[in-house]
Amino acid sequence: MHIAARGVGDLSRVIAGCAGATVAVIGFLEVGGATPAPAAGLIVAGLALLIYAVRGGRKRSAIWGVTVALIAAAAVASGSALFLGGITVVTVLAALVYRLDAPPPPPAPPGPAAEPRLRPDFAETLWQSMNEAVMVLDANYRVIDVNRRWRELTGYDTVAEAPAPPLPGAGGDWLLPRADGTTVPVLATVATIADEAGAPRGYVATYVDIAERKRAEEALSRHADELERGNAQLASALAFKNDLTSMLTHDMAQPISSIASLAELLCADWGDLPDDIRLELARKVDKNTRRLVKMMNDLQLLFRLDTGAVTARRVPVPLREVAEAATRVTGGADQVKITIDDGLSALADRGHLIAVVENLLKNALAHGAAPVEVRADREGPETVLLEVRDSGPGIPDDLLPNLFGRFIRGAGLGLFIARHLVEANGGSLRYEHAKPRGARLLITLETAPRAPGETPSPTLP
Known part of the structure; x- marks a missing residue:
């Protein structure tokens, strides 16, 4: 609607201009006739229409046109001698009206030349001054250029030496290879540069050095581990305190x-x-x-x-001598049967092994039943098995999970100490039910070399 109205206005001004020019020409042609006054009126009317058409039909232009027409009519009515003067006045006034009434020219729209542009030297300075390491690649993923920070981070001097970046979408924490064979942890991102059709025309890989962050994370992790170990030690110390208090109170x-x-x-x-x-x-x-x-x-x-x-000084120890010494300490020689070959030995600390067998015998005599038997034999080419077996009802299943714990009510520290001493000598201690009844406490130790003339003892069932 606005465009249509504007077209009609322009057409009306063109028609008014043409009509004004025609009337003015007719007026000039009639100047030499017998009636100069009507000719002058035609000229004035034609000029008014021309002024109206030229000035876009503004009210001020119409007022100036009427004024010009009156002055021209007065000049023509005064006589033919003033006719040319009147025409001159009309022309001068028309020009003056056009000049005074002319609107200011609109500002020129900004063209492409007015848009700000980075100078090539400034863009290069910005590219080389970035804190991030940047690599530019073509559509075939070949390296085109890298900035100064990339060279500092990797130690490479030329683009040809640049290692390939991660594929688009595979960024994140990345180990960037360096020229000296080491790696530096970075946060890598790869952005695709698309053309007008949306196809990749190049790629930009950006690396942010996160070595300090990684070191801080590792230090925090070590601190957390230390705190966790400290908490575990504190919990263990608290449990030890409670167990010790219980033992002192009861046992x-x-x-x-x-x-x-x-x-x-x-x-x-x-x-x-x-x-x-x-x-x-x-x-x-x-x-x-x-x-x-x-x-x-x-x-x-x-x-x-x-x-x-506690440290163990392991030497070849004859197992029969150990069993006899432990039996004498317990005072149960009449209740203990020893079935061990004289030449069978194990690598262990003699004092530790005697203390272990002593504790096992006391446990068997106190909680089991006679007869109690101590047996030993080679379990394989490198191990020996020592067994303390009683004929009692055995250990209830509900006590087995904590059998070798630090404090068992009524059992003192015997089994706990025995287990730790065996482990300090490179062996192990376990429990099995005996058949048809009874308890078997089995010690596995590294065997000593077989003595000359040693004959294998019966294999333990």
């Missing part, structure tokens, strides 16, 4: 209480007690004292095991 309280009662009885009634009763009470005090000393020694060994202060 050690009984012999201390018994010693205190017996000593009080002896002191109070020494003169009234017969000699045999005094001897029996003194033996009970001695037995409980020895039991208490054994617990203290076990605690001392436990502390050393927890701190890793």
